[in-house]
Amino acid sequence: MSYGAADFLPVSGQRDVHGISRPSLSYLQDAWLRLKANRRALASLYLVLGLLFFTIAGPWIWRVDSAVQDLDQISQPPGVDRAALIVPDYQSWDGAGEAGPLHVVGDATSQSVRLKWDALPGANGHRVYRNIFPVGPELAYGMPLAEFFDNTILYHEDRLDLRPGRYFYSVVALGEDGAVTANYESLTVDVRRVTTLAEAVDRGLIENGDQLAVGDSIELQLHPLGTDYLGRDMLARLMAGARVSLFIGIVAPALFVLFGVVFGAAAGFIGGRVDQFMMRFADFVVALPFLLFMILFKIAFGIGPGESGVMPMLVAMVVLLWPATARLVRGQILQLREAAYVQASQLLGARTNYLVLRHMLPNTLGVVLVTLTFEIPKAIFVEAFLSFIGMGVAPPTPSWGSMSNEGIATMLTTPHELIFPALFISITVLAFNLLGDGLRDALDARMRNAG
Amino acid sequence: MRQGMAWYVCKRLLQGVVTVWFIATATFFAMHNVPGDPLLNDRAMTPAIRANLEARYGLDQPLFNQYLIYLGNLAQGDFGISFTQENRQVNDIIREHFPVSATLGILAVLFAAAGGVLWGALTALYRNRMPDYVIMFLVILGISVPSFVVAALSQLGLVTLNTLVGRSLLPVAGWGSVFHMLTPALVLGLSTMAYLTRLMRSSMLEIIDSDFVRTAKSKGVPPALIFSRHQLRNAILPVVTVLGPQIAVITTGGFVVELVFAIPGLGRFFVEAVQQLDYTVIMGTTVFYGAFLVFMVIVVDLLYGFIDPRVRLQ
Amino acid sequence: MTAAPLLQVEDLHVEFATHGGTVRAVRGVDFSVDSNRTLAIVGESGCGKSVSVQSIMGLIPVPPGRIGPGSALLRGQEILGNNVVNGRDVRGSEIGMIFQDPMTSLNPTMTIGAQIAEPLQVHRGYGAGRAREEAIRLLESCRIPEARKRAGQYPFEFSGGMLQRAMIAMAISCKPALLIADEPTTALDVTIQSQILDLMRDLQRETGMAIILITHDLGVVARMADEVLVMYAGEVVEKGGVDDVFYRSAHPYTLGLKAAMPSNRDDSAQVLTPIDGSPPDLFAPPGGCGYFARCPYAMQACEDNHPESFDLHADHFARCWLHHEDCDVEATDVHRTTASE
């Protein structure tokens, strides 16, 4: 390339001196922008809002009473067939029917299952069992229903708490001494749900008997997430439980964080001996084994009849969990007190109260917010833990923890009773943890830039 | 320097004793705040137990005297006597059941610490790559799922597995052999492991970018040595500092795991005592647990001083 | 004169892939250094001094870093992106390096002695005992009193100046042919600074090693350097012997640096003139002269045309259009050979 003299004339006028001219944002504005850029945190924020909606607005949309028992549908997993056939009223059975190896007479319904069999070879009577699993090599017959010590009666009618689904009936031969032998016959029976007109009216499924006739089919109450071991609607209970779990999970941290802020700010401000003493006290409270003291508190307070036990738990948490925040805030304030700009405004004669508001609060707010977000999942865990060992909210008040506790008993047969509350706990804890991570990152970055 | 260390140990132990006294006092007055006379409830209490209790605790004396008697008993290492079981000493209960809990707890702590350090270091070395994403996802799960759910689900999983295989691969519940310990210890250590993994990861990330690792590289130290000598040891320090409180988490977590897995540990016994409102056993075990946890925190702090020369020598 | 120089760096490029885009931190840097010589690299913060030498030492994390094109030949052998020559890592053995902040540059949980012994064990295969004795001897040669006791101590028990001596002992433990010092005295107070520089000087005299010295302090340059490399925005803008660069400065930026920095020689009260503005954005380096926006002599050609490197004397270059033969702009401060003579 060649250049001429014209190229080497000085440039005139103002050149654009490189500089950074980003608009300056307020502390929280900036943090909010960062949070919005963090997709995981944003998703968890929406999740938290969704949970709050579920808790607050849920019961207005799904207006089923969480305490009402649906006796037709006990421990019902979600999404099962709710159809019920209308059958005539029950009539007793005298064992009439064809002979033959173990078989069902008539239809197997939730009203009754009628079994009839021929005497097993060498039997001195029989015992009838019902199981929800196949008998298998360990000869797990299940629940004994009836026992006959001779071969005169070769039929049995099962009316015991029948649910729609698959049962495995076994008839086992008894030996001469009346003991069970290994000689048995087994039958798989699919029971279908039926109801009578009178029953349907009684349960409020239909207005009166005129609308329907025997042989028609009606739908039972809808339970989108199934029912628990008492036939209560899971969805309604989860909503009611959310109120308890989130109430404790949010209100308790809000209170103890607030107390911690006040305590820490006071210690940081007053300083000197008082500060020393206050912090020693905080150290003591920290050293107490937390869950043990929660349990102690519960016992000491006791739960009267009709009380849910939420309040003692709340009080115990506030009393025991404030020191972490107090230490944090005190540290912040000591740091800020050293900061030059605070001293500068002190020189200008600013009053102490004014200083708190003007400088301390906005700077401490972010840290406190992050702490709060991380304390919420911890509090939810504590509630769940205590309710699980039976030291939390008292039945019948539902909470996610107490629901999990009840669900564990039937875990092997109807896992949904455990899985749903557990899922809600997990999702909530996850959402708050991720949100806390996002908040911390957003505020940290901001602090780093500022410093 | 050496004298400074001894003085530090003494100071910590003294603080620990005061904390335990505080716990004991709080326990005592909390229990005496129980509505009604705990000895007068409808629970079947044989006259023998009653007489025994009255003699030992001076129940006919004023509250403050009772408190002094109680403290005196504690100072002699006597944690009390059961309320529902005749002539059953809390000391016996502890002696019988605590070793089980301790075994389970030690296994869980080892498992959590080893796993946390390993996974944390791994995710940091593979930062923003597949292994990092996968492990961190599992870690988030581990932190978000309550221990009793993990316990229940793992039991469900074991039952299913055993049924599928057709024989008992691992026992589903109970206590006895090493195999009984594996699943509960794993479950118990899981959330702590997840927490430690996170901590180790961030501390390791900081170390990887640190000046002294750069110095080691500039000396031509091979990567394996840089990892073991320079990165690992320094990255572990923050993990050790939280080990004390985490032992408390594992101990109380043990209550639930012992309950779900039907393990005859002190935790399960404690929960049962709580549910049966066996006040004296609750008091005794609470103080015992409290003292144990306070002591563990001190041990871990001293251990930390041993690892970090800056603390040890100052 | 002689054959290939000890270290010859040509057309070195280093970039960083960040969220905001690619930072082109070093863009075509050339220099060389010989035994017994000291090369000083000066320039504003962020101009790529550290990145240049760290890329040669393989200390740039990849990713986000990306190194190349370019080459760095140590005694004619390529070491860029590959520090192992003849089965041996040149780092620590052939090239030693010390850093700005001795407080954070040493492993806090390892004794000083063990850290000094480490290169000896790694490169020379010394056993622990022998390496330790050698470490103590090295500490002594770096003028640390009570070396035996000191060797068993940890970094937090040392003062900053002592730590930097220990760093030097560590860097020279295997008698490297080249010592790279990245702002070795910036974190230290003035008297200590001078002791450290003396130490480096004396060690150079004893061993004949080459030194690359990165610094902000022109006083240090004047005292230590044989050659000077002035960097700006990832490029070399002037290079030459120390007297050439100081007394016959041929680049407006060098003049700006001189005006902005106190010099120990001037005993008269001096006026310091900082350079206005800030260096260009390295995400999108300007097509023309990087100094255009701040240069008092800026010309029409400078905005869009990247200046060539003009040869003024033997081994004195400047990258500025003022040295073009057709340029006759008045610029009295700038030393020119082509136009004004």
Ligand SMILES: Nc1ncnc2c1ncn2[C@@H]1O[C@H](COP(=O)(O)OP(=O)(O)OP(=O)(O)O)[C@@H](O)[C@H]1O
């Ligand atoms: N890991 C990294 N990722 C992204 N950018 C980087 C990274 N390391 C360095 N840079 C960029 O490279 C440029 C050169 O940095 P370098 O550290 O070489 O500056 P320097 O000249 O040594 O400055 P100083 O005098 O402050 O040490 C800077 O703009 C810096 O932002």
Ligand code: SF4
């Ligand atoms: S090329 Fe132009 S703008 Fe750049 S330094 Fe020289 S005179 Fe100034």
Ligand SMILES: [Mg+2]
């Ligand atoms: Mg630098």
